Amino acid sequence: MGPVRCPHGTGTGPVPGAASSCDLREHTTAMATTTSSRTAGSTPTPAKPRTPRRAGFSQRLGRWDLKLSPYLYISPFFILFLVTGLFPLFYTAWVSFHDWDTVMGQGEFVGLENFQYVLTSADFWKAVRNTFSIFLLSSIPQVIIALVIAAMLDQNIRAKTFWRMGVLLPYIVTPVAVALIFSNLFADQSGIINQWLGALGFDPVRWHAEVIPSHLAIATMVNFRWTGYTTLILLAAMQAVSRELYEAAVIDGAGRARQFFSITVPQIRPTMIFVVITSTIGGLQIFDEPRLFDQAGNGGSDGQWQTLTMYLYRLGWSQSDFGRASAVAWLLFVIIVIIGLINLAVTRRIATSGGKR
Template sequence: MRFTPFLFISPFFVLFIITGLFPILYTAWVSLHDWDLIRGQGDFVGLANFEFVLGTDSFYKALRNTFSIFILSSVPQVIAAILIAYVLDANLRAKTFWRMGVLVPFVVAPVAVSLIFAKIFADSSGIVNGALTAINLPAVGWHSDALASHVAIATMVNFRWTGYNALIFLAAMQAVPREIYEAAIIDGTGRMKRFWHVTVPMLRPTIVFVVITSTIGGLQIFDEPRMFDTGGQGGASRQWMTMTMYLYELGWGPQVAFGRASAVAWLLFLIILAFGILNFFITRRIANAGGPAKSSR
């Protein structure tokens, strides 16, 4: 009977080994070979695929674009999600309606979101450029300028995921003991000070979770940049091509090279792993810095 708890949790580990661990290890094996779509496994080439990938400009351009879009999306997203959750936690009328409303963008298909925002940020007929020219401001080359394209793609990501993260923060806020807020109110603490000195410190563990998951998801972004234009190649000069798009190009492009695509996949895995660990230790240190600060008048 002492093995019963292990039997209850074993399905997760069995599924993880089949659908998670095995593909990772198999991809590592493929990355060490000259792998063809038709012939399958070819000659063992060692680290030659990694050397090829690391020697191309496309890899570093994709890496730069990925981090740029990730920062432009994740940072505002977490801040906006906390603020939205704080508003939803207040005594609003029709609470359920508003809480369900913020989740609507998340259930919309990412392809549909990308197509809609691609029209909003169109260079010649987009809504944003139309509004800018209406107030005598120059139009922005959303598909020609690298930074502008990153902002447009980050806006799509924020639109889809901010409400989802807001509900996570809302659940964490509702788990905060009401006695802490009551004590702060009795002590004469204002609403803003209660937010900064009570709510935010109590959300530290949840912030750790959201930051880590946002990092993992942000570095794997594919749908939004892929659908940002009709070509799906990341722009004329690949100004918004991400790591996953580069991986897709190597794996299913004109010259199929599964070994090189697997090398990119493993490099991306190592980058995500490194940043995930770094985020974990940084945010955990912040989370352990102390509980909610004492309220002050």
């Protein structure tokens, strides 16, 4: 949201957020008018002739306005971020250094004990493994599939809007409904997939018992839900690619595949980076799909598909231990920051090498 100019003389601005600061400013002007002589009349418009003293004051006011107002306009976001983002972040750190019961609240200061427990627990490292495995199994195929679908939707096809809305359909289905559908597909004995495999003469896959199959099943759920969304973002980027480039390529005799790899992909690189970063953050915090993968929601009897957020939830809610849960939350935060930095370094290199082309 950029700075919004106040329509002078009216009480309401075009944007609700801006309205309050506009009101405030008009109020100050009105106050200034009343403290000096009321020759200006009822409408304090700066165009009217004023005494030197008042002109100086309004000039000063104008300077403040210029310097302060932009900050005022953007302050709601930062104040909100401070309250809902930064404060909880540090509060969580504070909690993680204490023996902290979910209901009874703060206990003794225990230093790094919670971190020590979490870092030496086999469950934590299993959760790290699962989180990365599910993230990679879902994100990589997802971006590739989305890229292909977007390229197809970018062509001149009939009923464009229908197909474009169609790919978004899975996204608006609630995760609970998705989990219901997929529990029918991936049930170990009565599931449709295992019945097909059986009909083809293969052994059934033990989706809920083994590590990799469970991750594949969960990644399928994630991809089902998110591929359409990613597709639309990539499609929007593709639409912005200048059509002349393709015309030139056609004249040069480039085929469809060559056009895709030499024009489309390099041109939408910044959007791809955006997609990769957002899917990294989302992927490392994955919770709904693995939690709904079975009825107990604990990530399997041996933690086969327990992710970091599920481990956090189990510590904080099932075991009423906010201290350890907060330690996990902080470790997850650190992991995401590290991955984010790696992401940044890699994508920056890709971006600059793209620029040299």
